Amino acid sequence: MKVCVVGQGGREHAFASALARTADVVVTPGNPGIDGSTSAAPDEIDADLYVIGPEGPLADGLADRLRASGRLVFGPGADGAALESSKAWMKEVVSAAGVPTAAYAAFDGDPAGRRAAHAYLETLPPPYVVKTSGLAAGKGVLVTDELAEAHADVDAKLDGTAFGDAGRRIVIEEGMRGPEVSLFALCDGRRAVLLPTAVRDHKRIGDGDTGPNTGGMGCVSPLADVDRAACVELAALAFEPTLTELIRRGVDYRGVLYAGFMLTPDGPRLLEFNVRFGDPEAQVTLPRVENDLAQLLAGAAAGELIDEVVVSDDAMVCVVCAAEGYPAAPRTGDVIAGLERAREVPGVTVFCAGVGAGDGRETPSESLVTGGGRVLNVCGRGPDVSVARDRAYDAVRQLSWPGMTYRNDIAAAEAAAAAALRR
Structure with a gap:
């Protein structure tokens, strides 16, 4: 094929x-x-x-x-x-489908909509959540405990300053607290088949979940706090009801549904649906799929999806190495050193994200330059999260370029939780 x-x-x-x-x-x-x-x-x-x-x-x-x-x-x-390109429509669909999700309201940038958005914010307790309705490369969400910051973000999005046309319609949601988790299901237009492994992304740029949101600075799978039985329960909560509602609306959905959940004290709530594999979540999921992936995806595309997707029990941890200035203004053109040494670390795969071609003067192992914000995805694989994490960071330490940025705490909490369960 x-x-x-x-x-x-x-x-x-x-x-x-x-x-x-x-x-x-x-x-x-x-x-x-x-x-x-x-x-x-x-x-x-x-x-x-x-x-x-x-x-x-x-x-x-x-x-x-x-x-x-x-x-x-x-x-x-x-x-x-449109489940992803219009968060307002997504919320409408999942609400109609009966999927548990945060209370919300959508607003346009006309004067009446702007006044209504600010008034709605005033009715909510913190944390305040303001999202672009349109596509913003994973960066269009503000979560803050400061009401003044939320008001300022509403104005910046609705007037196009922050995200252009993607932000001229916004969704303001009830704030929720709890750990986040992502799940994937393959859909063939009639049914959804779960990939039975949970993934946790680390969105903020800095250690300890500090700084601005990014497209994702690293992730880990599987999770000690969301086992396969919990994955099945979460899937039943969101995937089948949503696909049923899409069918009712005449949408023949063939592809992946990516569900982000928050595990609140009152139970799981759907945060969002995306219509593609997450990045970097795909990097710790796709390598562990034991089916013939080409046949699996072709079956979904043809409307003939098989009954079960098999995912390895191995753990994977992805650490994103980013360019200086990411996410606001990443610097490009710096030579990437140590790529071959990183790939020689046992159990490690390095995926190239934002890279460009060098000018030919470098050695073959150092012929790539930084070409975007998130430059390399360094993925360690092992029998448990601790081993996978150690391997990923061993490889990261082989890499360098001016201003290389990465988080030091990717999967640290998950590795500790896994170790506690073993004791």
Whole structure:
């Protein structure tokens, strides 16, 4: 089978690596660190299956256009992708489906909408949650205990200062507290099949969950506090009811549903749905799928999904190494040193995310430069979280470029929790 992966980051590198076990893979546009990258457009590539990685092309209708030309595509059409491209519509859908979620209200940027947004904020206790309704690369959410900061964020989003058109419609939600967890399910238009492993992302830039939100600074799977039985319970809460509601609305959803939950003292609540594999969550999930991934995704795309997805019990920890200035203004063009040494650490895979080609003067092992905010995804794998974490950080310490940024505490709490359960 020939598979075309659409995208250019670490998630797409993880897709390419996992699919290459059984398929011939091409990645468009890819990047200089991903084998099989090409500048050809997706519709110029003759493939048996197209796997669309990022949310942007999905929201723009790429899956619809490819299907209209007779191609087999893993990824929802623009109507289903609205679950992510319009958080306001997503909240409407899950509320209609009876999925437990935070109370909310949506507001536009006209004068009446702006006044209503500020008035609604005043009715809520902290923490205050303000989200762009549109796509913002995972960075469009403010969570704060400061009412003044929330008011300022409403204005910055609605007038386009913060996120352009993506923020001109916002969702303000009831604040919730508790640990977060992500789950994935594959959908074939009729049913959803769970990937039975939970993932926890670390969104903020700094240790101890400090600083601004990013696209994700690292993640860990599985979790000691969310076992497979709990995964099944969470899936029943969200995936099937939502897919049923989508079918009722005429949406033929073929792709992945990515559910983010908060485990509150009053029970789990859905935070969001995304319409693609998370990044970097995919990097600790896809390598552990034991099915033939190409056949699995092709079955979902064809409406003939198998009954069970098998995921290894191994643990994986991903540490994101970012460029200086990320997330506000990442610096690019710095030579990445130590990549081959990092890849030589046992149990480690390094996925290339924001990389560019060097000028040819570097050695073959150091021919890549920083080309984006999140540069490399360093993933350790082992029999438990502690071993996987140690391996990931051993590899991170082999890497360097000017201003390289990473968190030192990815999966620290999960490793401690796993160790406590063993005692």
